[in-house]
Each structure stands twice: as structure tokens, then as C-alpha cells.
Amino acid sequence: xxxxxxxxxxxxxxxxxxxxxGIRKNKTKxxxxxxxxxxxxxxxxxxxxxxxxxxxxxxTKNNIxxxxxxxxxxxxxxxxxxNANGIEIAEQTCELLAKELGIAANNVVVASTGVIGQxxxxxxxxxxxPALVKGLGEHSDFACEGIMTTDTRKKEIAFEFTVGxxxxxxxxxxxxxxxxxxxxxxxxxxxTTDCAISAQMLQKALSKDVEDSFNMVSVDGxxxxxxxxxxxxxxxAGNAEIMTENEEYAAFCEALSSVTxxxxxxxxxxxxxxxxxxxxxVCGAKDTATAKIVAKSxxxxxxxxxxxxxxxxxxxxxxxxxxYSGADVDVQKVGVCFRSGKGSIVVCENGAGVPFSEEKAxxxxxxxxxxxxxxxxxxxxxxTAWGCDLTYDYVKIxxxxxx
Amino acid sequence: xxxxxxxxxxxxxxxxxxxxxGIRKNKTKxxxxxxxxxxxxxxxxxxxxxxxxxxxxxxTKNNIxxxxxxxxxxxxxxxxxxNANGIEIAEQTCELLAKELGIAANNVVVASTGVIGQxxxxxxxxxxxPALVKGLGEHSDFACEGIMTTDTRKKEIAFEFTVGxxxxxxxxxxxxxxxxxxxxxxxxxxxTTDCAISAQMLQKALSKDVEDSFNMVSVDGxxxxxxxxxxxxxxxAGNAEIMTENEEYAAFCEALSSVTxxxxxxxxxxxxxxxxxxxxxVCGAKDTATAKIVAKSxxxxxxxxxxxxxxxxxxxxxxxxxxYSGADVDVQKVGVCFRSGKGSIVVCENGAGVPFSEEKAxxxxxxxxxxxxxxxxxxxxxxTAWGCDLTYDYVKIxxxxxx
Numbered sequence: 001x002x003x004x005x006x007x008x009x010x011x012x013x014x015x016x017x018x019x020x021x022g023i024r025k026n027k028t029k030x031x032x033x034x035x036x037x038x039x040x041x042x043x044x045x046x047x048x049x050x051x052x053x054x055x056x057x058x059x060t061k062n063n064i065x066x067x068x069x070x071x072x073x074x075x076x077x078x079x080x081x082x083n084a085n086g087i088e089i090a091e092q093t094c095e096l097l098a099k100e101l102g103i104a105a106n107n108v109v110v111a112s113t114g115v116i117g118q119x120x121x122x123x124x125x126x127x128x129x130p131a132l133v134k135g136l137g138e139h140s141d142f143a144c145e146g147i148m149t150t151d152t153r154k155k156e157i158a159f160e161f162t163v164g165x166x167x168x169x170x171x172x173x174x175x176x177x178x179x180x181x182x183x184x185x186x187x188x189x190x191x192t193t194d195c196a197i198s199a200q201m202l203q204k205a206l207s208k209d210v211e212d213s214f215n216m217v218s219v220d221g222x223x224x225x226x227x228x229x230x231x232x233x234x235x236x237a238g239n240a241e242i243m244t245e246n247e248e249y250a251a252f253c254e255a256l257s258s259v260t261x262x263x264x265x266x267x268x269x270x271x272x273x274x275x276x277x278x279x280x281x282v283c284g285a286k287d288t289a290t291a292k293i294v295a296k297s298x299x300x301x302x303x304x305x306x307x308x309x310x311x312x313x314x315x316x317x318x319x320x321x322x323x324y325s326g327a328d329v330d331v332q333k334v335g336v337c338f339r340s341g342k343g344s345i346v347v348c349e350n351g352a353g354v355p356f357s358e359e360k361a362x363x364x365x366x367x368x369x370x371x372x373x374x375x376x377x378x379x380x381x382x383x384t385a386w387g388c389d390l391t392y393d394y395v396k397i398x399x400x401x402x403x
Numbered sequence: 404x405x406x407x408x409x410x411x412x413x414x415x416x417x418x419x420x421x422x423x424x425g426i427r428k429n430k431t432k433x434x435x436x437x438x439x440x441x442x443x444x445x446x447x448x449x450x451x452x453x454x455x456x457x458x459x460x461x462x463t464k465n466n467i468x469x470x471x472x473x474x475x476x477x478x479x480x481x482x483x484x485x486n487a488n489g490i491e492i493a494e495q496t497c498e499l500l501a502k503e504l505g506i507a508a509n510n511v512v513v514a515s516t517g518v519i520g521q522x523x524x525x526x527x528x529x530x531x532x533p534a535l536v537k538g539l540g541e542h543s544d545f546a547c548e549g550i551m552t553t554d555t556r557k558k559e560i561a562f563e564f565t566v567g568x569x570x571x572x573x574x575x576x577x578x579x580x581x582x583x584x585x586x587x588x589x590x591x592x593x594x595t596t597d598c599a600i601s602a603q604m605l606q607k608a609l610s611k612d613v614e615d616s617f618n619m620v621s622v623d624g625x626x627x628x629x630x631x632x633x634x635x636x637x638x639x640a641g642n643a644e645i646m647t648e649n650e651e652y653a654a655f656c657e658a659l660s661s662v663t664x665x666x667x668x669x670x671x672x673x674x675x676x677x678x679x680x681x682x683x684x685v686c687g688a689k690d691t692a693t694a695k696i697v698a699k700s701x702x703x704x705x706x707x708x709x710x711x712x713x714x715x716x717x718x719x720x721x722x723x724x725x726x727y728s729g730a731d732v733d734v735q736k737v738g739v740c741f742r743s744g745k746g747s748i749v750v751c752e753n754g755a756g757v758p759f760s761e762e763k764a765x766x767x768x769x770x771x772x773x774x775x776x777x778x779x780x781x782x783x784x785x786x787t788a789w790g791c792d793l794t795y796d797y798v799k800i801x802x803x804x805x806x
Contacts, residue, residue, distance in 0.1 A: 084755055312802070320519070392799070
């Protein structure tokens with residue numbers, strides 16, 4: 001597998017664009033994004049589990065029920081959620097885009113991110129669509145910018161891989177900076193590939209992948225009303241369509257995982273106000289489920305996150321988060337180690353502290369990417385979770401966002 | 404019921420004290436507290452559910468297995484948790500105190516709060532006990548100070564009530580500023596009463612009470628290794644001992660609830676770095692369990708807490724937290740109202756926003772005690788949860804506590 005340029009336009013037959021249409025007041029910020037496939041692609045999607053769901057998710061779910069899609073349109077600045085006419089607006093968006101592209105309206109994936117509960121006006125979208133379509137090209141970065149809210153960095157990646165002797169490409173863009181903020185936020189991920197794969201296998205691959213990728217990311221523990229991950233596969237690479245769980249399927253899953261894992265790390269590291277990416281790797285759990293519970297509990301602990309902001313090797317907070325996680329763990333066996341580019345340091349063994357150099361620990365924890373390694377000594381279960389530190393800026397960003 | 408002075412010394416036959424013994428470096432801060440009953444009292448206790456448990460909790464559990472206790476000793480500055488010799492040190496503490504008081508060592512309740520994983524030296528405790536005992540008197544406030552860590556306010560209350568024609572008193576002290584920090588923190592509550600009640604009924608009353616009181620408080624979602632609530636009842640009021648769930652039992656439970664509810668509000672309002680007490684009242688749930696899940700989910704949302712810090716009427720974050728709470732709720736029926744001393748304002752009805760004055764909302768939310776009223780329109784279930792806003796100072800306090 002090889003990392004390549006191009007984001008969602010790396011795969012053959014995909015183009016993209018992003019424009020400022022006027023949903024946001026800042027005229028220099030693109031707020032409407034488009035990803036387009038020359039031919040109809042197979043489509044798979046996963047959605048937020050929040051009971052409060054954005055209207056675009058409902059419309060998308062209907063549109064791709066047949067496993068097919070040809071375009072993705074997404075606005076930022078307004079989540080189109082908890083609005084009386086949300087469904088109507090989302091459907092109108094699909095129709096307007098479909099007309100401009102000359103495709104079927106039910107082949108459009110629609111998404112929104114931004115403020116909840118404020119009616120979304122169709123006018124700027126309607127007026128922006130012609131330029132959006134006209135400018136279609138190798139503009140993954142424009143699309144990427146169009147879906148950003150509080151994100152400080154573009155999140156874009158692509159890889160080349162081989163399936164059945166054919167070179168395939170897969171690439172993605174993402175936004176997400178708090179796991180969610182019903183105001184300006186939500187996690188959105190759009191992935192494109194030219195690998196040929198049936199809609200059923202694509203959905204299977206995606207559903208399995210998110211369990212180990214996006215479901216293991218937490219910025220603030222809140223789950224958005226508009227979270228959504230969508231993959232389009234248009235088969236332009238010319239490989240024989242993947243129809244079963246064979247070797248080719250495994251190769252595709254590996255490529256998909258490379259894209260999603262990269263984007264997970266980007267999302268966590270760009271958490272609102274974050275100064276550090278935290279990666280919690282648990283091993284020795286009695287099973288995978290236990291490892292996941294432990295990894296997520298640690299990565300979600302406000303106390304642990306604040307300690308990491310302060311580069312404080314406060315392993316007691318790790319133990320504590322393991323203890324209240326609800327996982328079946330023998331706390332007398334737990335070992336904890338911090339690691340970064342500056343080295344690693346063991347701080348806890350058999351559930352109790354071990355002498356360590358506070359200076360060395362500080363040096364390790366001052367880095368911008370920190371690994372927390374937890375050994376449970378109880379089996380072969382492993383899991384990784386991603387998060388970020390809790391900082392003054394998180395409070396600032398979220399303390400007064402709407403006004 | 405009448406509020407009275409005296410804290411844990413309000414009930415007949417109880418004295419208290421607090422001294423500086425040297426566990427903490429700051430010599431002006433009391434770090435060892437004592438509550439003493441002239442005669443052996445019935446005792447009940449609830450403990451943290453964290454798998455990582457402080458050594459003092461284990462020792463206390465053994466000591467009050469017979470439902471009896473006569474003294475409570477508690478140090479701050481060191482949690483005596485995750486230490487190889489923790490049990491030994493906690494037992495020594497009981498023995499030293501028992502000898503000085505002339506009581507049985509297994510009638511001592513022992514508790515600790517402070518840093519995890521640093522051995523607790525018995526020397527300062529041993530040298531502090533004589534003065535601690537000698538100074539016993541109406542010093543509930545000294546004891547209260549002795550258990551404080553990052554608390555900025557003493558948490559102390561007492562009430563007078565009547566049981567079977569006899570006047571009884573009940574009072575309590577508490578500490579807790581983060582729901583926990585395995586470093587300097589933990590929630591500890593000690594309640595004394597002169598009401599006569601059997602050990603079994605006392606435990607029943609306490610276990611039931613904490614479900615609606617301390618288990619509904621969240622500062623940061625973290626559960627301490629050392630959390631503990633203990634009640635001593637010495638019967639000095641002279642009422643006929645409460646042995647069944649009769650009218651007298653109900654009167655006692657009401658009095659206990661007055662003490663615990665007051666302390667809950669004090670703990671939440673004094674959350675680390677907090678500027679506001681948040682009280683989330685849910686009604687119209689299909690049952691109590693559902694109401695509790697919803698109330699806690701809202702009070703625990705970092706995004707909602709940050710919005711309250713900014714006095715931002717961001718009701719979308721309330722809806723979102725309800726949506727991901729896991730509770731069975733019809734989001735189309737949800738109503739939300741903010742209320743404080745400055746009035747109340749409805750911001751959401753039937754799951755969608757309603758027009759409201761942002762100015763009025765700001766005025767309401769700038770107060771230091773905010774109620775979030777949520778109506779689910781689905782039954783008679785009700786619950787209240789307490790929390791606080793998320794502020795810069797929370798991050799500051801927890802970003803570098805140990806060093």
C-alpha cells in the first residue's frame with residue numbers, strides 16, 4: 001500500500017469541489033461541498049446512534065437504500081436538524097443538485113453540519129449549486145474546506161492498493177473537531193474508491209471498520225446528531241467486483257482501514273482546543289470488548305485529559321478510569337506506560353506505582369503525540385482508542401459558540 | 404423540619420475536631436479530622452463502585468460489618484490507595500485512635516483523600532492523634548476543614564426534626580470538588596444523628612437516599628477510588644428505636660434527604676473551577692430510571708457545561724445529550740426551559756426550537772444557580788441531577804495538580 005495525493009479525487013472517475021454559497025457570513029470560507037462520480041457507484045453509510053437525527057441523514061438513508069449513489073453534497077454552517085421543514089430542505093437540495101448534474105435525485109447523498117434548530121434557507125444552496133458543479137475537478141481540498149467548522153486542519157488522505165492484479169485507489173476527507181457540538185460540529189467522513197465491490201460487501205466492510213476506527217475516537221464524549229460516514233465505490237479500477245469475503249475483500253478492508261485510521265488520528269489530534277493527540281493502546285484484556293471499554297474509558301476521562309494537557313504523568317487517573325469503566329479487569333495486574341517520540345516510561349506495575357523520573361516523564365509528555373500503553377495481563381484482547389487533551393481553549397470554543 | 408447550626412456536632416452526644424498533623428505541607432491547613440460519639444452508634448455506609456478501591460474503605464467495611472461504630476477519622480493529602488501497605492496503615496490509624504479514645508479499634512471508621520499511589524506515612528497521624536482527641540468539642544467546622552482538598556467552601560448543614568414526639572437532630576459535613584480526582588479529591592460525606600434507628604434500617608435509608616442524592620451529582624464524570632458516605636446514629640434523642648418502615652422511618656428519611664440534598668448542591672456548586680450550580684430537573688419520563696438517565700446525561704455533557712459557563716442558551720446541546728443518553732425518549736415531544744432567579748424562558752417545544760429573546764436568556768443564564776427543566780411528555784417519571792459548568796479553571800486545577 002502506498003500513500004498518494006488527491007484525497008477524494010485520487011480514485012479514478014471522481015471529481016470534487018467546494019464553494020462559498022452564503023450560509024456562513026465569512027465570505028472567504030467555503031460552505032458547500034460536492035463529491036461526484038462519473039458513473040453510478042455502490043454506496044454504504046453509517047449514521048449517528050443519537051435519537052435526535054439530522055434531517056439529511058433520513059434523506060440519505062432513503063436515497064442509498066438501493067446501495068447506489070453518484071454524488072455527495074454537504075453544507076457547513078447549519079445542521080438542518082430539529083427544524084420543522086428539514087426533510088423538505090434536504091430533499092430540495094438533492095433535487096437541485098441532481099438537475100444541475102443530470103443525475104437522479106435519489107442518487108444523491110446529502111449531509112449538513114452546523115447549528116441545530118435554526119431553519120436552513122434553500123436560497124444560498126440553490127444559488128451556489130451551478131458554480132459548485134461548474135467548478136468540478138481535482139479539488140478534494142476545496143470540498144474538504146467546505147465541510148469544516150471548528151476544524152483547524154484539513155483532513156484528507158489517499159492510498160493506492162492492489163486487488164486482483166489491478167491497481168485501486170481509495171481516499172477520504174473528514175471533518176470533526178468536537179465529537180460533536182450540536183452547534184458547529186459533527187463528524188463527517190466521505191470516502192471514495194475506484195475498487196469494484198458490491199454494495200453489500202461495501203456496507204459490511206464499512207460497518208466492521210467503524211467499530212475499530214471512528215467508534216474509538218472521542219473528543220468530548222458527546223455524540224452528534226449528524227455524524228455520518230459514507231463510502232462510494234465506482235469500480236473504475238477495473239478489478240473483478242468483490243462479492244464475498246475473499247482475499248480481495250481483505251485487501252480492500254486493509255486499505256479502507258488505512259484511510260479511516262489516518263482520519264481518526266487527524267480528528268482526535270484536531271479536537272477542539274487540543275494541543276495533543278492521545279492514543280490509548282490496551283493489550284492483555286480477556287477479550288476485545290473489554291479492551292475497547294478500557295481504552296475508551298481512559299481516553300474519555302476529563303481528569304486524565306487535563307493531566308495530559310499539563311504533561312503530568314498522573315497514572316492514578318488512568319487506574320481510576322480503568323476502575324470505573326465497568327470492564328472486568330483485575331486491577332492488581334494492571335501496568336501503565338507512557339510513550340512518545342522522546343521515549344517511554346513505565347509508571348505503574350501490578351496496579352501500584354513504581355519509582356520513575358518525573359523529569360523524564362515530563363519530557364515524554366510534552367510531545368504532541370502521546371501513547372498510553374495499558375497491559376491488563378489477563379488474555380489476548382487488544383484495542384486502540386484516540387482522543388485529545390482537555391484545554392482552556394476547549395472551554396473557550398464551547399463556552400460561547402452561538403453568539 | 405428546621406435548619407440549625409452545628410454540622411456533625413448538632414446531634415446530641417457528638418463532638419468533632421480537626422488538626423494539622425503534617426501530611427500536608429501547608430501548616431495552616433488542617434489535614435486530620437475526627438468525629439466522635441459518646442456512646443457506640445449504629446453505622447451505615449456506602450462506598451465507591453470503582454474497582455480500584457482505597458485501602459481505608461476495606462478496613463471501614465470490616466469494622467462496621469456489625470453495624471456499629473463510635474468514631475470517624477479521616478486524613479486529607481494522601482488517598483492511601485494503590486499502596487502496598489495501605490491496609491496496614493489504615494488499621495494502624497484505627498488502633499492508634501482507639502487507644503487514645505479508649506474505644507474498640509473495630510468501632511472506628513477510617514477514610515482518606517488525596518494523592519493516589521504515594522505511601523502514607525503513619526508518623527504524622529500518630530503524632531497528631533493526641534491533640535486531635537484532646538481538642539474534641541463543638542468543632543464540626545474544624546473537622547470539615549480537615550477533610551477538604553480542592554474544595555473552596557466548607558460543606559456543613561444540620562436540621563432538627565421530630566420522631567415519635569422526640570426532637571432529633573441530624574447533621575453532616577462533606578468534601579468533594581471534582582466528583583473525583585485520584586489525585587487530591589474524592590467525595591466524602593459524614594452524617595451524624597441522635598435519632599435511634601436500627602443498623603439495618605439505617606443502611607436501608609442511606610442506600611435508598613444516595614440513589615437520589617449523591618449518585619445524581621456529577622462534576623466531571625469520574626468516580627473516585629475513595630468515595631464514601633457514612634452515617635452514625637447514636638440514639639441520644641431518646642426516641643423509640645426505628646425498626647421498621649413506619650411513619651418514624653419516613654420522617655427520618657426525609658431529614659436525611661434534607662441533609663444529603665443540601666450537601667449535593669454544595670458539592671456540585673463547588674465543582675472544580677465551577678462558576679455555576681446546574682440543576683437538571685426532568686419530568687414526564689415513562690419511569691424514574693428513564694428520568695435519571697436523561698438528567699445525568701445532560702448534566703454530564705461537556706458541551707452543555709461549557710455553554711452554561713458562557714451563559715449561552717444552547718438548547719441544541721440539551722437535545723443532543725438526551726438523544727445519546729440511551730434512554731427511551733420520544734424526541735418529538737421534548738420541551739426545554741431554563742430558569743434562575745431572573746426568571747424562566749422556554750427555548751424548545753416538541754423537539755424543535757421556539758423563538759425566544761436571547762437577551763432575556765442571557766440574563767437568566769448569567770446567574771450562579773441555573774435550573775434546566777426538561778419535560779418528556781411521556782409519563783410521570785421524575786428525577787433531579789446536579790452538576791456545574793466547565794470552565795478554564797477546571798482545566799487549570801487538573802492540568803498540573805501533582806507537581
